[in-house]
Amino acid sequence: MALTRKQKWITGIVGLFLSLALVVVLWFGSQAYRWKAPGPSTRDTVVLVEEGSSLTRAAQSLEKAGVVADAHAFLKMARWFGSDQPIKAGEYAMPAGVSPSQVLRLLQEGAVLLRRITVVEGMSAIQIYERLMGEEMLTGPVAVPEEGSVLPETYSFVRGETRQSVLDRMQASMRQTLDELWAARDPDLPLKTPQEAVILASIVEKETSLKREMPEVAGVYINRLKIGMKLQADPTVIYPITQGKPLGRRIRLSDLRAENAYNTYVIEGLPAGPIANPSRAALKAVLKPAKTKNLYFVADGTGGHRFAATHAEHLRNVAHWRQFRVQNGI
Template sequence: MEFTARQKWAITITALLLCAALMAVLWFGNLSYQWKAPGPSTQDTVVLIEEGASLTRAARSLEETGVIADAKAFLHMARLFGGHKPIKAGEYTMPAGVSPAEALRLLQEGAVLLRRVTIVEGMSAIQVHERLMGEDLLTGPVDVPEEGTVLPDTYSFVRGETRQAVLERMQAAMKQTLDELWAARDPDLPFASPQEAVILASIVEKETSLKREMPEVAGVYINRLKLGMKLQADPTVIYPITQGKPLGRRIRLSELKAENAYNTYVISGLPAGPIANPSRLALEAVLKPAKTRNLYFVADGSGGHRFAETHDQHVRNVQNWRRFRARNGI
């Protein structure tokens, strides 16, 4: 059967169209494969996308850091497969071998790298300020917070966030925690306000590093407050001298006798304000203290304390502590 010239021409055109369609399918399939295939990076890579950066600038950053092989190819594929969601500024960790598709998804979802800053239990306000000012990836100034208003914990932040914003989260966490614990406090505690609980919790925090001892130490101070006894807490003597930083030496007799609003060897009741930022455990300890008759405690040489109900028992415990110090050259 012979084809006419017109038929031959139609067959040729059809064959060419089929070839073009097949090539387009293969081309598209290859691009789709490249879009989802692992990228060239062999290790996790931190990439900074600056505020206001376009997708083109972001693609160059990805190429410069070795996350993708070719910025132009990335942009071409992103327009075909990546949708129209804008990218978000920030610092990103791109996993080793991340595909172009996954890299764009991270940028569009704003899955930024979270940095962390830790406020240790018992840090003073000045130490919190120093910790925030020492975080180079935070921005802007921040004032020294009011003592006792920050909850010790580890807080996340993103590169470029303001120090003030991070501090406000720390203070909001303290308020929320204090409100919760105050509402569930034991009855008959000698506190006129939540602030007084914070003051005593800050003393407990500085008196013992053993979490299991905190309720017992709190119980001693609660008993003293109820009886009108002076608290006689060494950390309250140190606070006006160092503003919460370590003293680095033994307390002098003159300092024990110093008249100020914090020295609980001189004043009765609680000091004028907190001497540190207490932890949740310290707050729990003073709001649910141990039921004890003890009125005294002294170090036992193992990091803990010996407790006593009577002054005579306490004197013996102090003598044991002094002998321990002498034997060990403390």
């Protein structure tokens, strides 16, 4: 049966609407695909979202950095497919090919790029201060920390964080570590307080860079403290001269004779304070030292030391060291 003119008109309108609906569905589907498809960036890119930035401003930065193809399109897709959770300021490491949906998720979760700053074992307070002040990604002033108050390790921070907040974490890490190790210390140590442990550990740290040697070096100093023998540690001679920086020359006889609160060739017992920031290994070494009868040690020419229980044996080790120096032109 032939359709009437009205029926033809209705059929045409319905067909048109169905065609338009299909176009809309297909177009919307293409946008949904673009939302989760890899973006245009071909390499990892760092993008800074400044404090107070809106999503619009962030999108402009993302387009400029080549992370999204079009800021306007990104904003439309974010409205259609994303959540309305606010974004967070910070520095973001956007991986190569990151999709628009991943970009928004990173911004909303605040998955900011973590920078790192390392305090090397045995660094002095002034060296840590200089390292903090030299880190351009940090902000604000900071005072020279108390010697021995920082635990050497690598710390994470975000761009724009204050130097003081990073230092606070460094010092909190030292307090936590010291509390833990002090509680588990050997019972017969000649160390009255955790601070005395830090002082001795700082000497051990400066005497050897070999972690396997630290308990033995600590054992020598513990033995000396127990019998009232002077520590005679060269690093304590250097510290008042350089405040923990390299001396740049050999120790002179006048240095060994200098009267101050640190020179353990002159004073008895521990120096007035730490001479560096000791590592966890050095702290553990002085709180659980090797059980040894040794009272002396001298360099062996290979980065380690020769240990001795008697002065006569020590003199033989010293002669060996001097011979090594001559043979190697040191």
